[in-house]
Amino acid sequence: MARRETGAIGVEPVAAVSLGAIEGLAARHHLAVLGGFCCEDEVGLPAGTRSVLLLGPLEPGYWAHVKGQAEWLEYIVAGKTDPIDRWSRRVIGGMACDLGAKALFPFGGAPYHPFYQWALRTGRVWDSPVRLLVQAEQGLMVSFRGALAMKQRVEVPVAVSPCEGCARPCLAACPVGALGESGYDVPACRGYLSGPSGGDCLNFGCAVRRACPVSQGYARLAEHSAYHMGTFHT
Template sequence: MRGLRMLAEIEAMAARHFLTVLGGFTCEDEAELPAGTRSVLLLGPAEPGYWAHLRAQPEWGGVDPVDRWSRRVIGRMACDLGAKALFPFGGAPYHPFYRWALRTGRVWDSPVKLLVQAEQGLMVSFRGALALKQRVEVPVAISPCEACARPCVSACPAGALDAAGYDVPACHAFLNQPVGADCMNLGCAVRRACPVSVGYARLAEHSAYHMGTFHK
């Protein structure tokens, strides 16, 4: 019960910043993690509310506002919990968030190799992680891909992302054209095709912001 209470406490702390626990895993003495880590919880945006909240924060308008906000908020959470904050950005060597996500039982390798999460589908993104000294277990889920028609495989209008992999140059070339405006303004068509993503309240302007940073 102690672990469940702590998970509820962390979820409540995260919710105050419109973040949520997207998954987690337990561990013991792993070299790539801070000494004494027994659990890792992955944190990401919680919609509705995240994007509007983020744009009202003091970091907004400066350089790398999303990353700087993430460092401040998740760093403060880690301090309050006696944990360590880990981030998927900041330069090499990067923490293996993709691999960590697959360990959670709530995030999977989708048919197009992008990560797909139980509640957020292909719209999932990670703002950071908490490396805890306590053992905290997050309930696992069933992959939404198991009973899905997999529209993501054929959704890319540029033919740049499918089961065979991701052709990044072809994607950028498509986005350079007027026909790429839909993806630039609304977000990646493949991510939007996921039935779970359709039910997640991510704003188009949020997706457009990240498409803009991707396609500079």
């Protein structure tokens, strides 16, 4: 059993925990471990962190599950904002308590945690040709709801980037060229969404993300994408 130093009171045992057990706990909430990395005494992470696991939606079933939660009902009935973020805080915070970990989130105000850089360290997420993150199973549809800073070393297997050998249809998919090798032109994207042709991306999700061959095999619902496109556009 691994142990950690706790100063004058000696040592406190840190129980071993498997990746499979964490994945099972996450799956109860339709969340997946999308990648992770090991570290030691790293600045910017909670003291004692030995690994970081990134969590995101697990499809199929994620969107229906979230819409059945109290936070969504409060959003629909009472107009409370940020239902997905509030749900993420409750669920991932609860997982962290169960695992003796710390919950970290990509939202909530500055200073923001560097989720983009963390993702690139996992060996399961990469910088795509259009500079968006691309993940092994979810492609350009990848998104993160939070992370677990674990006191144990939990290793997540690495993968091969889906961009290797890909024809890269993402590079030509944006109807106004807002996403490409040079990065993201946010004003051009917003302008297109406000125009008469913007409904396709607003209702079905970003055309560039949908063009990714891996994304096309991932069971993300158009309704899910439309919600996030709408919050981005407002």
